[in-house]
Amino acid sequence: MSKTLNDSAGMGETAFRADRIERKSLTLRARTADAIRQAIADHRLPPGAHLKERDLCEMLGVSRTSVREALRHLESELLIETVPHRGPVVVSLTGEDARDLYKVRAVLEGVVGEQFATNASDEQVAELRRLARAMAKAARKDAPQVTLGIIADFYQVLFAGSKNRICAQIIQSLNTRISIFRRLSLASKGRPKAMLAEVERIVSAAEARDPEALKQACIQHVEGACAAVMRQLAAGMGLSGQQKPPDRPAKRVNTGRKSI
Amino acid sequence: MSKTLNDSAGMGETAFRADRIERKSLTLRARTADAIRQAIADHRLPPGAHLKERDLCEMLGVSRTSVREALRHLESELLIETVPHRGPVVVSLTGEDARDLYKVRAVLEGVVGEQFATNASDEQVAELRRLARAMAKAARKDAPQVTLGIIADFYQVLFAGSKNRICAQIIQSLNTRISIFRRLSLASKGRPKAMLAEVERIVSAAEARDPEALKQACIQHVEGACAAVMRQLAAGMGLSGQQKPPDRPAKRVNTGRKSI
DNA sequence: ATTGTATGTTTGTCATACAAACAAGCAATG
DNA sequence: CATTGCTTGTTTGTATGACAAACATACAAT
Secondary structure (H helix, E strand, O other), X not given: OHHHOOOOOOOOOOOOOOOXXXXXXXXXXXXXXXXXHHHHHOOOOOOOOEOOHXXXXXXXOOOHHHHHHHHHHHHHOOOEEEEOOOEEEEXXXXXXXXXHHHHHHHHHHHHHHHXXXXXXXXXXXXXXXXXXXXXXXXXXXXXXXXHHHHHHHHHHHHHXXXXXXXXXXXXXXXXXXXXHHHHHHHHOOOHHHHHHHHHHHHHHHHHHOOHHHHHHHHHHHHHHHHHHHHHHHHHOOOOOOOOOOOOXXXXXXXXXXXXX | OHHHOOOOOOOOOOOOOOOOOOOOOOOHHHHHHHHHHHHHHOOOOOOOOEOOHHHHHHHHOXXXXXXXXXXXXXXXXXXXXXXXXXXXXXXXXXXXXXXXXXXHHHHHHHHHHHHHHHHOOHHHHHHHHHHHHHHHHHHHOOOHHHHHXXXXXXXXXXXXXXXXXXHHHHHHHHHHHHHHHHXXXXXXXOHHHHHHHHHHHHHHHHHHOOHHHHHHHHHHHHHHHHHHHHHHHHHOOOOOOOOOXXXXXXXXXXXXXXXX
């Protein structure tokens, strides 16, 4: 991805190619939103948790302004729901929601796959193959962190190759919500192996440049993940739908802040 | 929709059913966001326009706080793009974006249709028929405002009946962006008539409870709208992709504010 | 023509303030 | 005892003022 950032500028004869200056991440509010988003994905802020802005300020060390603007962002991502004068609450997703979320993601990835088959460059197809191999290796070594990173790259290539900016954006935004219970998918036994097979199918179809096959492969991949999650939800108790746990301390004493 | 809001509460014997108290719309920031959104849809804030927060404050008569929070909301709806330290700019959508936007909406409405066929209540099916008739009547009378309202209701029923909250949410958010050039669709000659035929197909399939047929009908409906827009984009100049028009007044004089 | 400097503008962030909505406790009342 | 009403503390919603940093532009110097 980041390899082709600095070419084709043609500033003179020797390509200068230096790394861009650190754009200091982004704005503070963006980083604040990221932090909260991450905390939600990790269940450090569990579903149903009531977010008080002043707590967030202290936890993150930023002002109320930044926190509030970050919250507006998460709000329209539907990661939190805000009741006027009561503040934001981390969404609680039902089993139904999970199914719908995956259903939507399935058809959208179908679109991505279909368009990738016709719009992607040969390099992108090759890159897919390379990443699939890397993924298999990481899986054999049982290195989940690495695997996750490779999966993310895999998707980036898929999105870029499909040339469908809109679709990619929406899937990303879906994923922030899916991440709330993605852990369930990984925990499912046998899932990693099945996933590798699905990925292999995707890459093969991509190499064959077969839109319909690639579409189906992508859909099946999502359906696999969905099935894994639903199985977990059915078996163990779904860790999604409860209320705010100990949101009300015994008396009205100066509540020590819980660490984010 | 709002007919079944007040039942099943069982507060005593005589159902009380009174209208909820005016929740004063919502918060001020929400209304601010609505106002800006509307202005963008109407091209009173054209694509590429550079939004300065202080102008918005004056135009809308609210404080910077509210404007900024509203902007964060629109930002993550992808209606505006914010460059740090330069401020937000109304998105410029290319023809490609238009196609992708409709493509995504098509598959998603396909899902809605498919699920409506199996999940909707008989009342909802009947309501669909009723609205279709009203729509035809409004179209005959050439009352575009009324027609638009009925279409909105039609979709609400469709969404509710599909029981897929997620899908509905996403389509809504897509529509905010689609609305930027929806006017093109309406302007297309012969479009209203074609639309009525598509709607008729949808209702028939819904009455037949045929998931596959309903899915196809929904998809075709969107494709019809898409084709109309693309035709307009190809013919006339697409009013989407330009830059900020007169963003720089001649000198540095006290610029009279342009009315939103 | 290029480079540097000065100046004004706009955003990003913080701090503070206050009214309105809300929640919970306690008191008064029937 | 259940209900009602009052009181009080908490939290959000909104406004305002302030200031540094990033940016844009005009102007001056080379």
